[in-house]
Amino acid sequence: MTELIGDFFGHLFKVIGAALRWAFGKLKWSNGKSLTFKEYLYGPNPDHSFADEDETTNALIGGIVFFTLVLALLILFIL
Numbered sequence: 063m064t065e066l067i068g069d070f071f072g073h074l075f076k077v078i079g080a081a082l083r084w085a086f087g088k089l090k091w092s093n094g095k096s097l098t099f100k101e102y103l104y105g106p107n108p109d110h111s112f113a114d115e116d117e118t119t120n121a122l123i124g125g126i127v128f129f130t131l132v133l134a135l136l137i138l139f140i141l
Contacts, residue, residue, distance in 0.1 A: 074128070075121045075123075075124030075128060076103065077103065079122065080103040081099070082123055083120065083123065084097070087102065103116075103120065
C-alpha cells in the first residue's frame with residue numbers, strides 16, 4: 063500500500079514538473095522549435111541515458127510546487 067501511494071505521488075510530481083517545464087519552454091521558445099509535452103515528461107528520447115535525469119528534475123519541480131501550494135493553502139485557511 064505504501065509503495066502504491068509513493069508511486070502515485072511520484073508520478074503526480076513528475077507530471078506537474080513536466081507541465082511547468084513545458085509551459086515555460088513554450089513561452090521561451092515561442093518562435094523556434096520546442097519539445098512536446100511527452101518529451102518533457104519522459105525526456106527527448108526515452109531510450110537515452112538522460113531520461114532518468116529528466117524524470118528527477120520533473121519530480122523535484124513538481125514536489126516543490128505541490129508542497130508550496132499545500133503550505134499556502136494551510137496558511138490561508140489557518141490564519
